[in-house]
Amino acid sequence: MLYIIAVAGALLAANTLSLVIAGWRIRSRQDETPSVSARPPVSIVIPLCGVEQFSRETLESALSLDWPDYEIIFCVADKADPVIGVAEEARRAKPLTQATVLVGDDRVSANPKLNNCVKGWNAALHEWVVLADSNVLMPKDYLVRLIAAWRPDSGLVCSTPLGSRPTGFWAEVECAFLNTHQARWQYAGEALGFGFAQGKSMLWRKKILNSHGGIQALGAEIAEDAAATKLVNRMGLKVHLVGGPFEQPLGRRTFREIWARQCRWARLRRVTFPHFFAPEILLGVVPPLSLCVCAASVSGASLSITAVAVLCVAYIPELLLAARKNWHLSPISLVAMVTRDVLLPAIWIRSWLAGSFDWRGNRMVIGSNGSRLEAGVAEPIASP
Template identity: 50%
Template sequence: MTLAETLLAGFALGMLALHLGSVLLVVLRSARAVRPHVSEAPRITLLRPVCGVEPFDRETLGSSFALDYPTFEIIFCVADPDDPAAALVEDLIAAHPQVPARLLVGDCHLTANPKLNNLAKGWDAARGDLVVMADSNLLLPPDYLRQLVGARAPDVGLVSCPPIGIRPAGAWGALECAFLNGNQARLQLAADALGLGFAQGKTMMWDRAFLERHGGLRALGNRLAEDVAATCLVRRSGLRVALPHKPFAQPVGRRTLGQVWRRQLRWSKVRREGFPMMFLLEPLNGPVLPLIAAGLACGPWAAATLAALWYGAEIALSLREGWPSRMVDVVMFPVRDLMLPAIWLATLRNTRFEWRGNAMGPGALTKLPG
């Protein structure tokens, strides 16, 4: 074996070891996770921004009313009074009179982030010491707030969590779950196991006083995404982002390939703008380069063996954690990994993207027509 082949083989084995190590970290983290015992229950305000109506919204927004927590209120926020989501929320509030909940309507221009602008009125009206922001498509389990409170610690500035995709319909729904689970959630859960948690906008629980001391919602609007700004803010303060003992579900349903591509491209651009050095390493994410290296160094049998170990570990992790693991789900794992380099290359062009009718980019927000 030549020196070049030895280096290629070493690279392939090293990347496989890192992949298997991330899977092991997630398994060990899950194995030692226990239902949190919450000795105190600070008052919580749950903020849920809504914009438009999606297929699972009645279920996901309705889950807000079944939370097992002694003192909480729910504030739904919608920017446009004519948004059909407003009527859905009003129906849910009327069906659960025993739960303190209200809908606030209106928009502001506090930041260049339309989600934060929608939430600003809810933040101002919140009565809780802790404020939880939860996206409308997140399905909240009854112990959702208890899990978040249980993850608090003196060195924690923010509790956040990536979503786990469930109920995919069709091949492209399975592809969306492959990105959410075996790639993104695996990496974020592994990072948290090492004390390097990242914020995820799906769920963010803030100590209201802490965020106010550090600039409030306006401070979260100085990046393309509030979760990137949140991670940077917390780390600058000398604290860390913590994740609860298990992630929360997001029903996915049916997707098109274009929807999956645009969503992944948007998130890739957010990472490029927020964590440029990490973004430069993203071509190493996935097995494409290790498989090429193994094939060049040792032949097709080595690449096939590496692929079997790589995907075998992901399949085992998905089965253990209860993530979608049907044949169509497993087939989408390599499709996802083939898309990763293309997404990275496409991201190199710029960091501008469209989100909910808004053209977003560094320091600017432009409402698109229609």
């Protein structure tokens, strides 16, 4: 009995500690822009594939940065992709920014996103290069915050996405996954010396990556951010995070989309960092709640009071973190967090099973053997 209570208490304590560390580490979106001693020229490479709800807004945000000298390189694999028109419209709306659209596909890896970035990386004119997803909403101080986070021992600076502007319940669940769960644990991990890359925004020094195989080296893993993390660690350098995550507007989401995306990310983590992924089954409220309810049942304590106490200990600090950092909160945020935590064990179990998924019109295959990565790309298929 005491052992069960001790384990549950340890899990809740770890949850609270991670929230405290993240709260200390992450700057609020209302904080002042950090200062930088120099503003070197920067190239921003943005892979595009398909038109999304906020595509026009996010692409125009990339063309509106407060930085004296930077270029934007939009990369598109398929010349028939309608996103080319959106990128051209964004360029016309912001004619003072140096921007180009490159079309073509370099099959250097099993990762379609990485393949799409190769031509942009090769064309980049500047030493500092940012690889940024097209759905990142860049604030005007985007480059200031990336450069300010670079330290003498940095090999890479990146940002996890911050979910915002959700429409509907499942988009709220997506926010609960992205913000107070994934971003929280990533910042807590970095603060404890376990920084890892996130592919949404990655700032590189071109000479560092080129001296270790170039952008093609990021094809060593099926996910380019996992390959980046391992490469930087082999260099004896570190992955650092920006002071606060950059926004990703979500719009409407469905359960099917959330399930597919979270299962895909979980399976990628499982095959690339299995020793870190295995303990993820202990995250969320389900393990400590189950243990505490079991202990209460055996001891004759009130099950309802026990459950409410565990939920308060788990979620009040999480809600406070979101509120203090000015992240998205709504009347159903708590329900979305509980739903997320109910899904976590099922997602973890699903990650250990073999299967395939569609990634931007490509079929990706991941095997069930966690000791190695079995991945491949079939011929492109129609995007859903």
